[in-house]
Amino acid sequence: MTITKTVKGNEIAFALEGRLDTTTAPQFDAEIKENINGIEKLVMDFEKLEYISSAGLRVLLAAQKIMNKQGKMVLHNVNESVMEVFEVTGFSDVLTIE
Secondary structure (H helix, E strand, C coil): CEEEEEEECCEEEEEEEEEECCCCHHHHHHHHHHHCCCCCEEEEEEEEEEEECHHHHHHHHHHHHHHHHHCEEEEECCCHHHHHHHHHHCHHHHCCEC
16 A cells, blocks of 8 residues: 655645555554644545555544544545445444545
8 A cells, every 4th residue: 555645734635545454554544643743634535545444444433533632534535445335334424525
């Protein structure tokens, strides 16, 4: 998985490419935790994300909990297969998906 990070003031955006699974979730989790202090808006671009597993969902849930306290988190460009996972798991009701 490739993670591209863009910081603009108190906003950070991560663009993910590949698979967010058991192997790559710890890397993404660490990347978020290293960069989230003082951030008011967390944006995730999933245009090139092919797959998300339960490990990836846990990372999103942890990030959402942090951002609920300090700002907001938004997901962009969620493809059909990833959106299906969000809908089946109920994450589509918890996450802000635009």
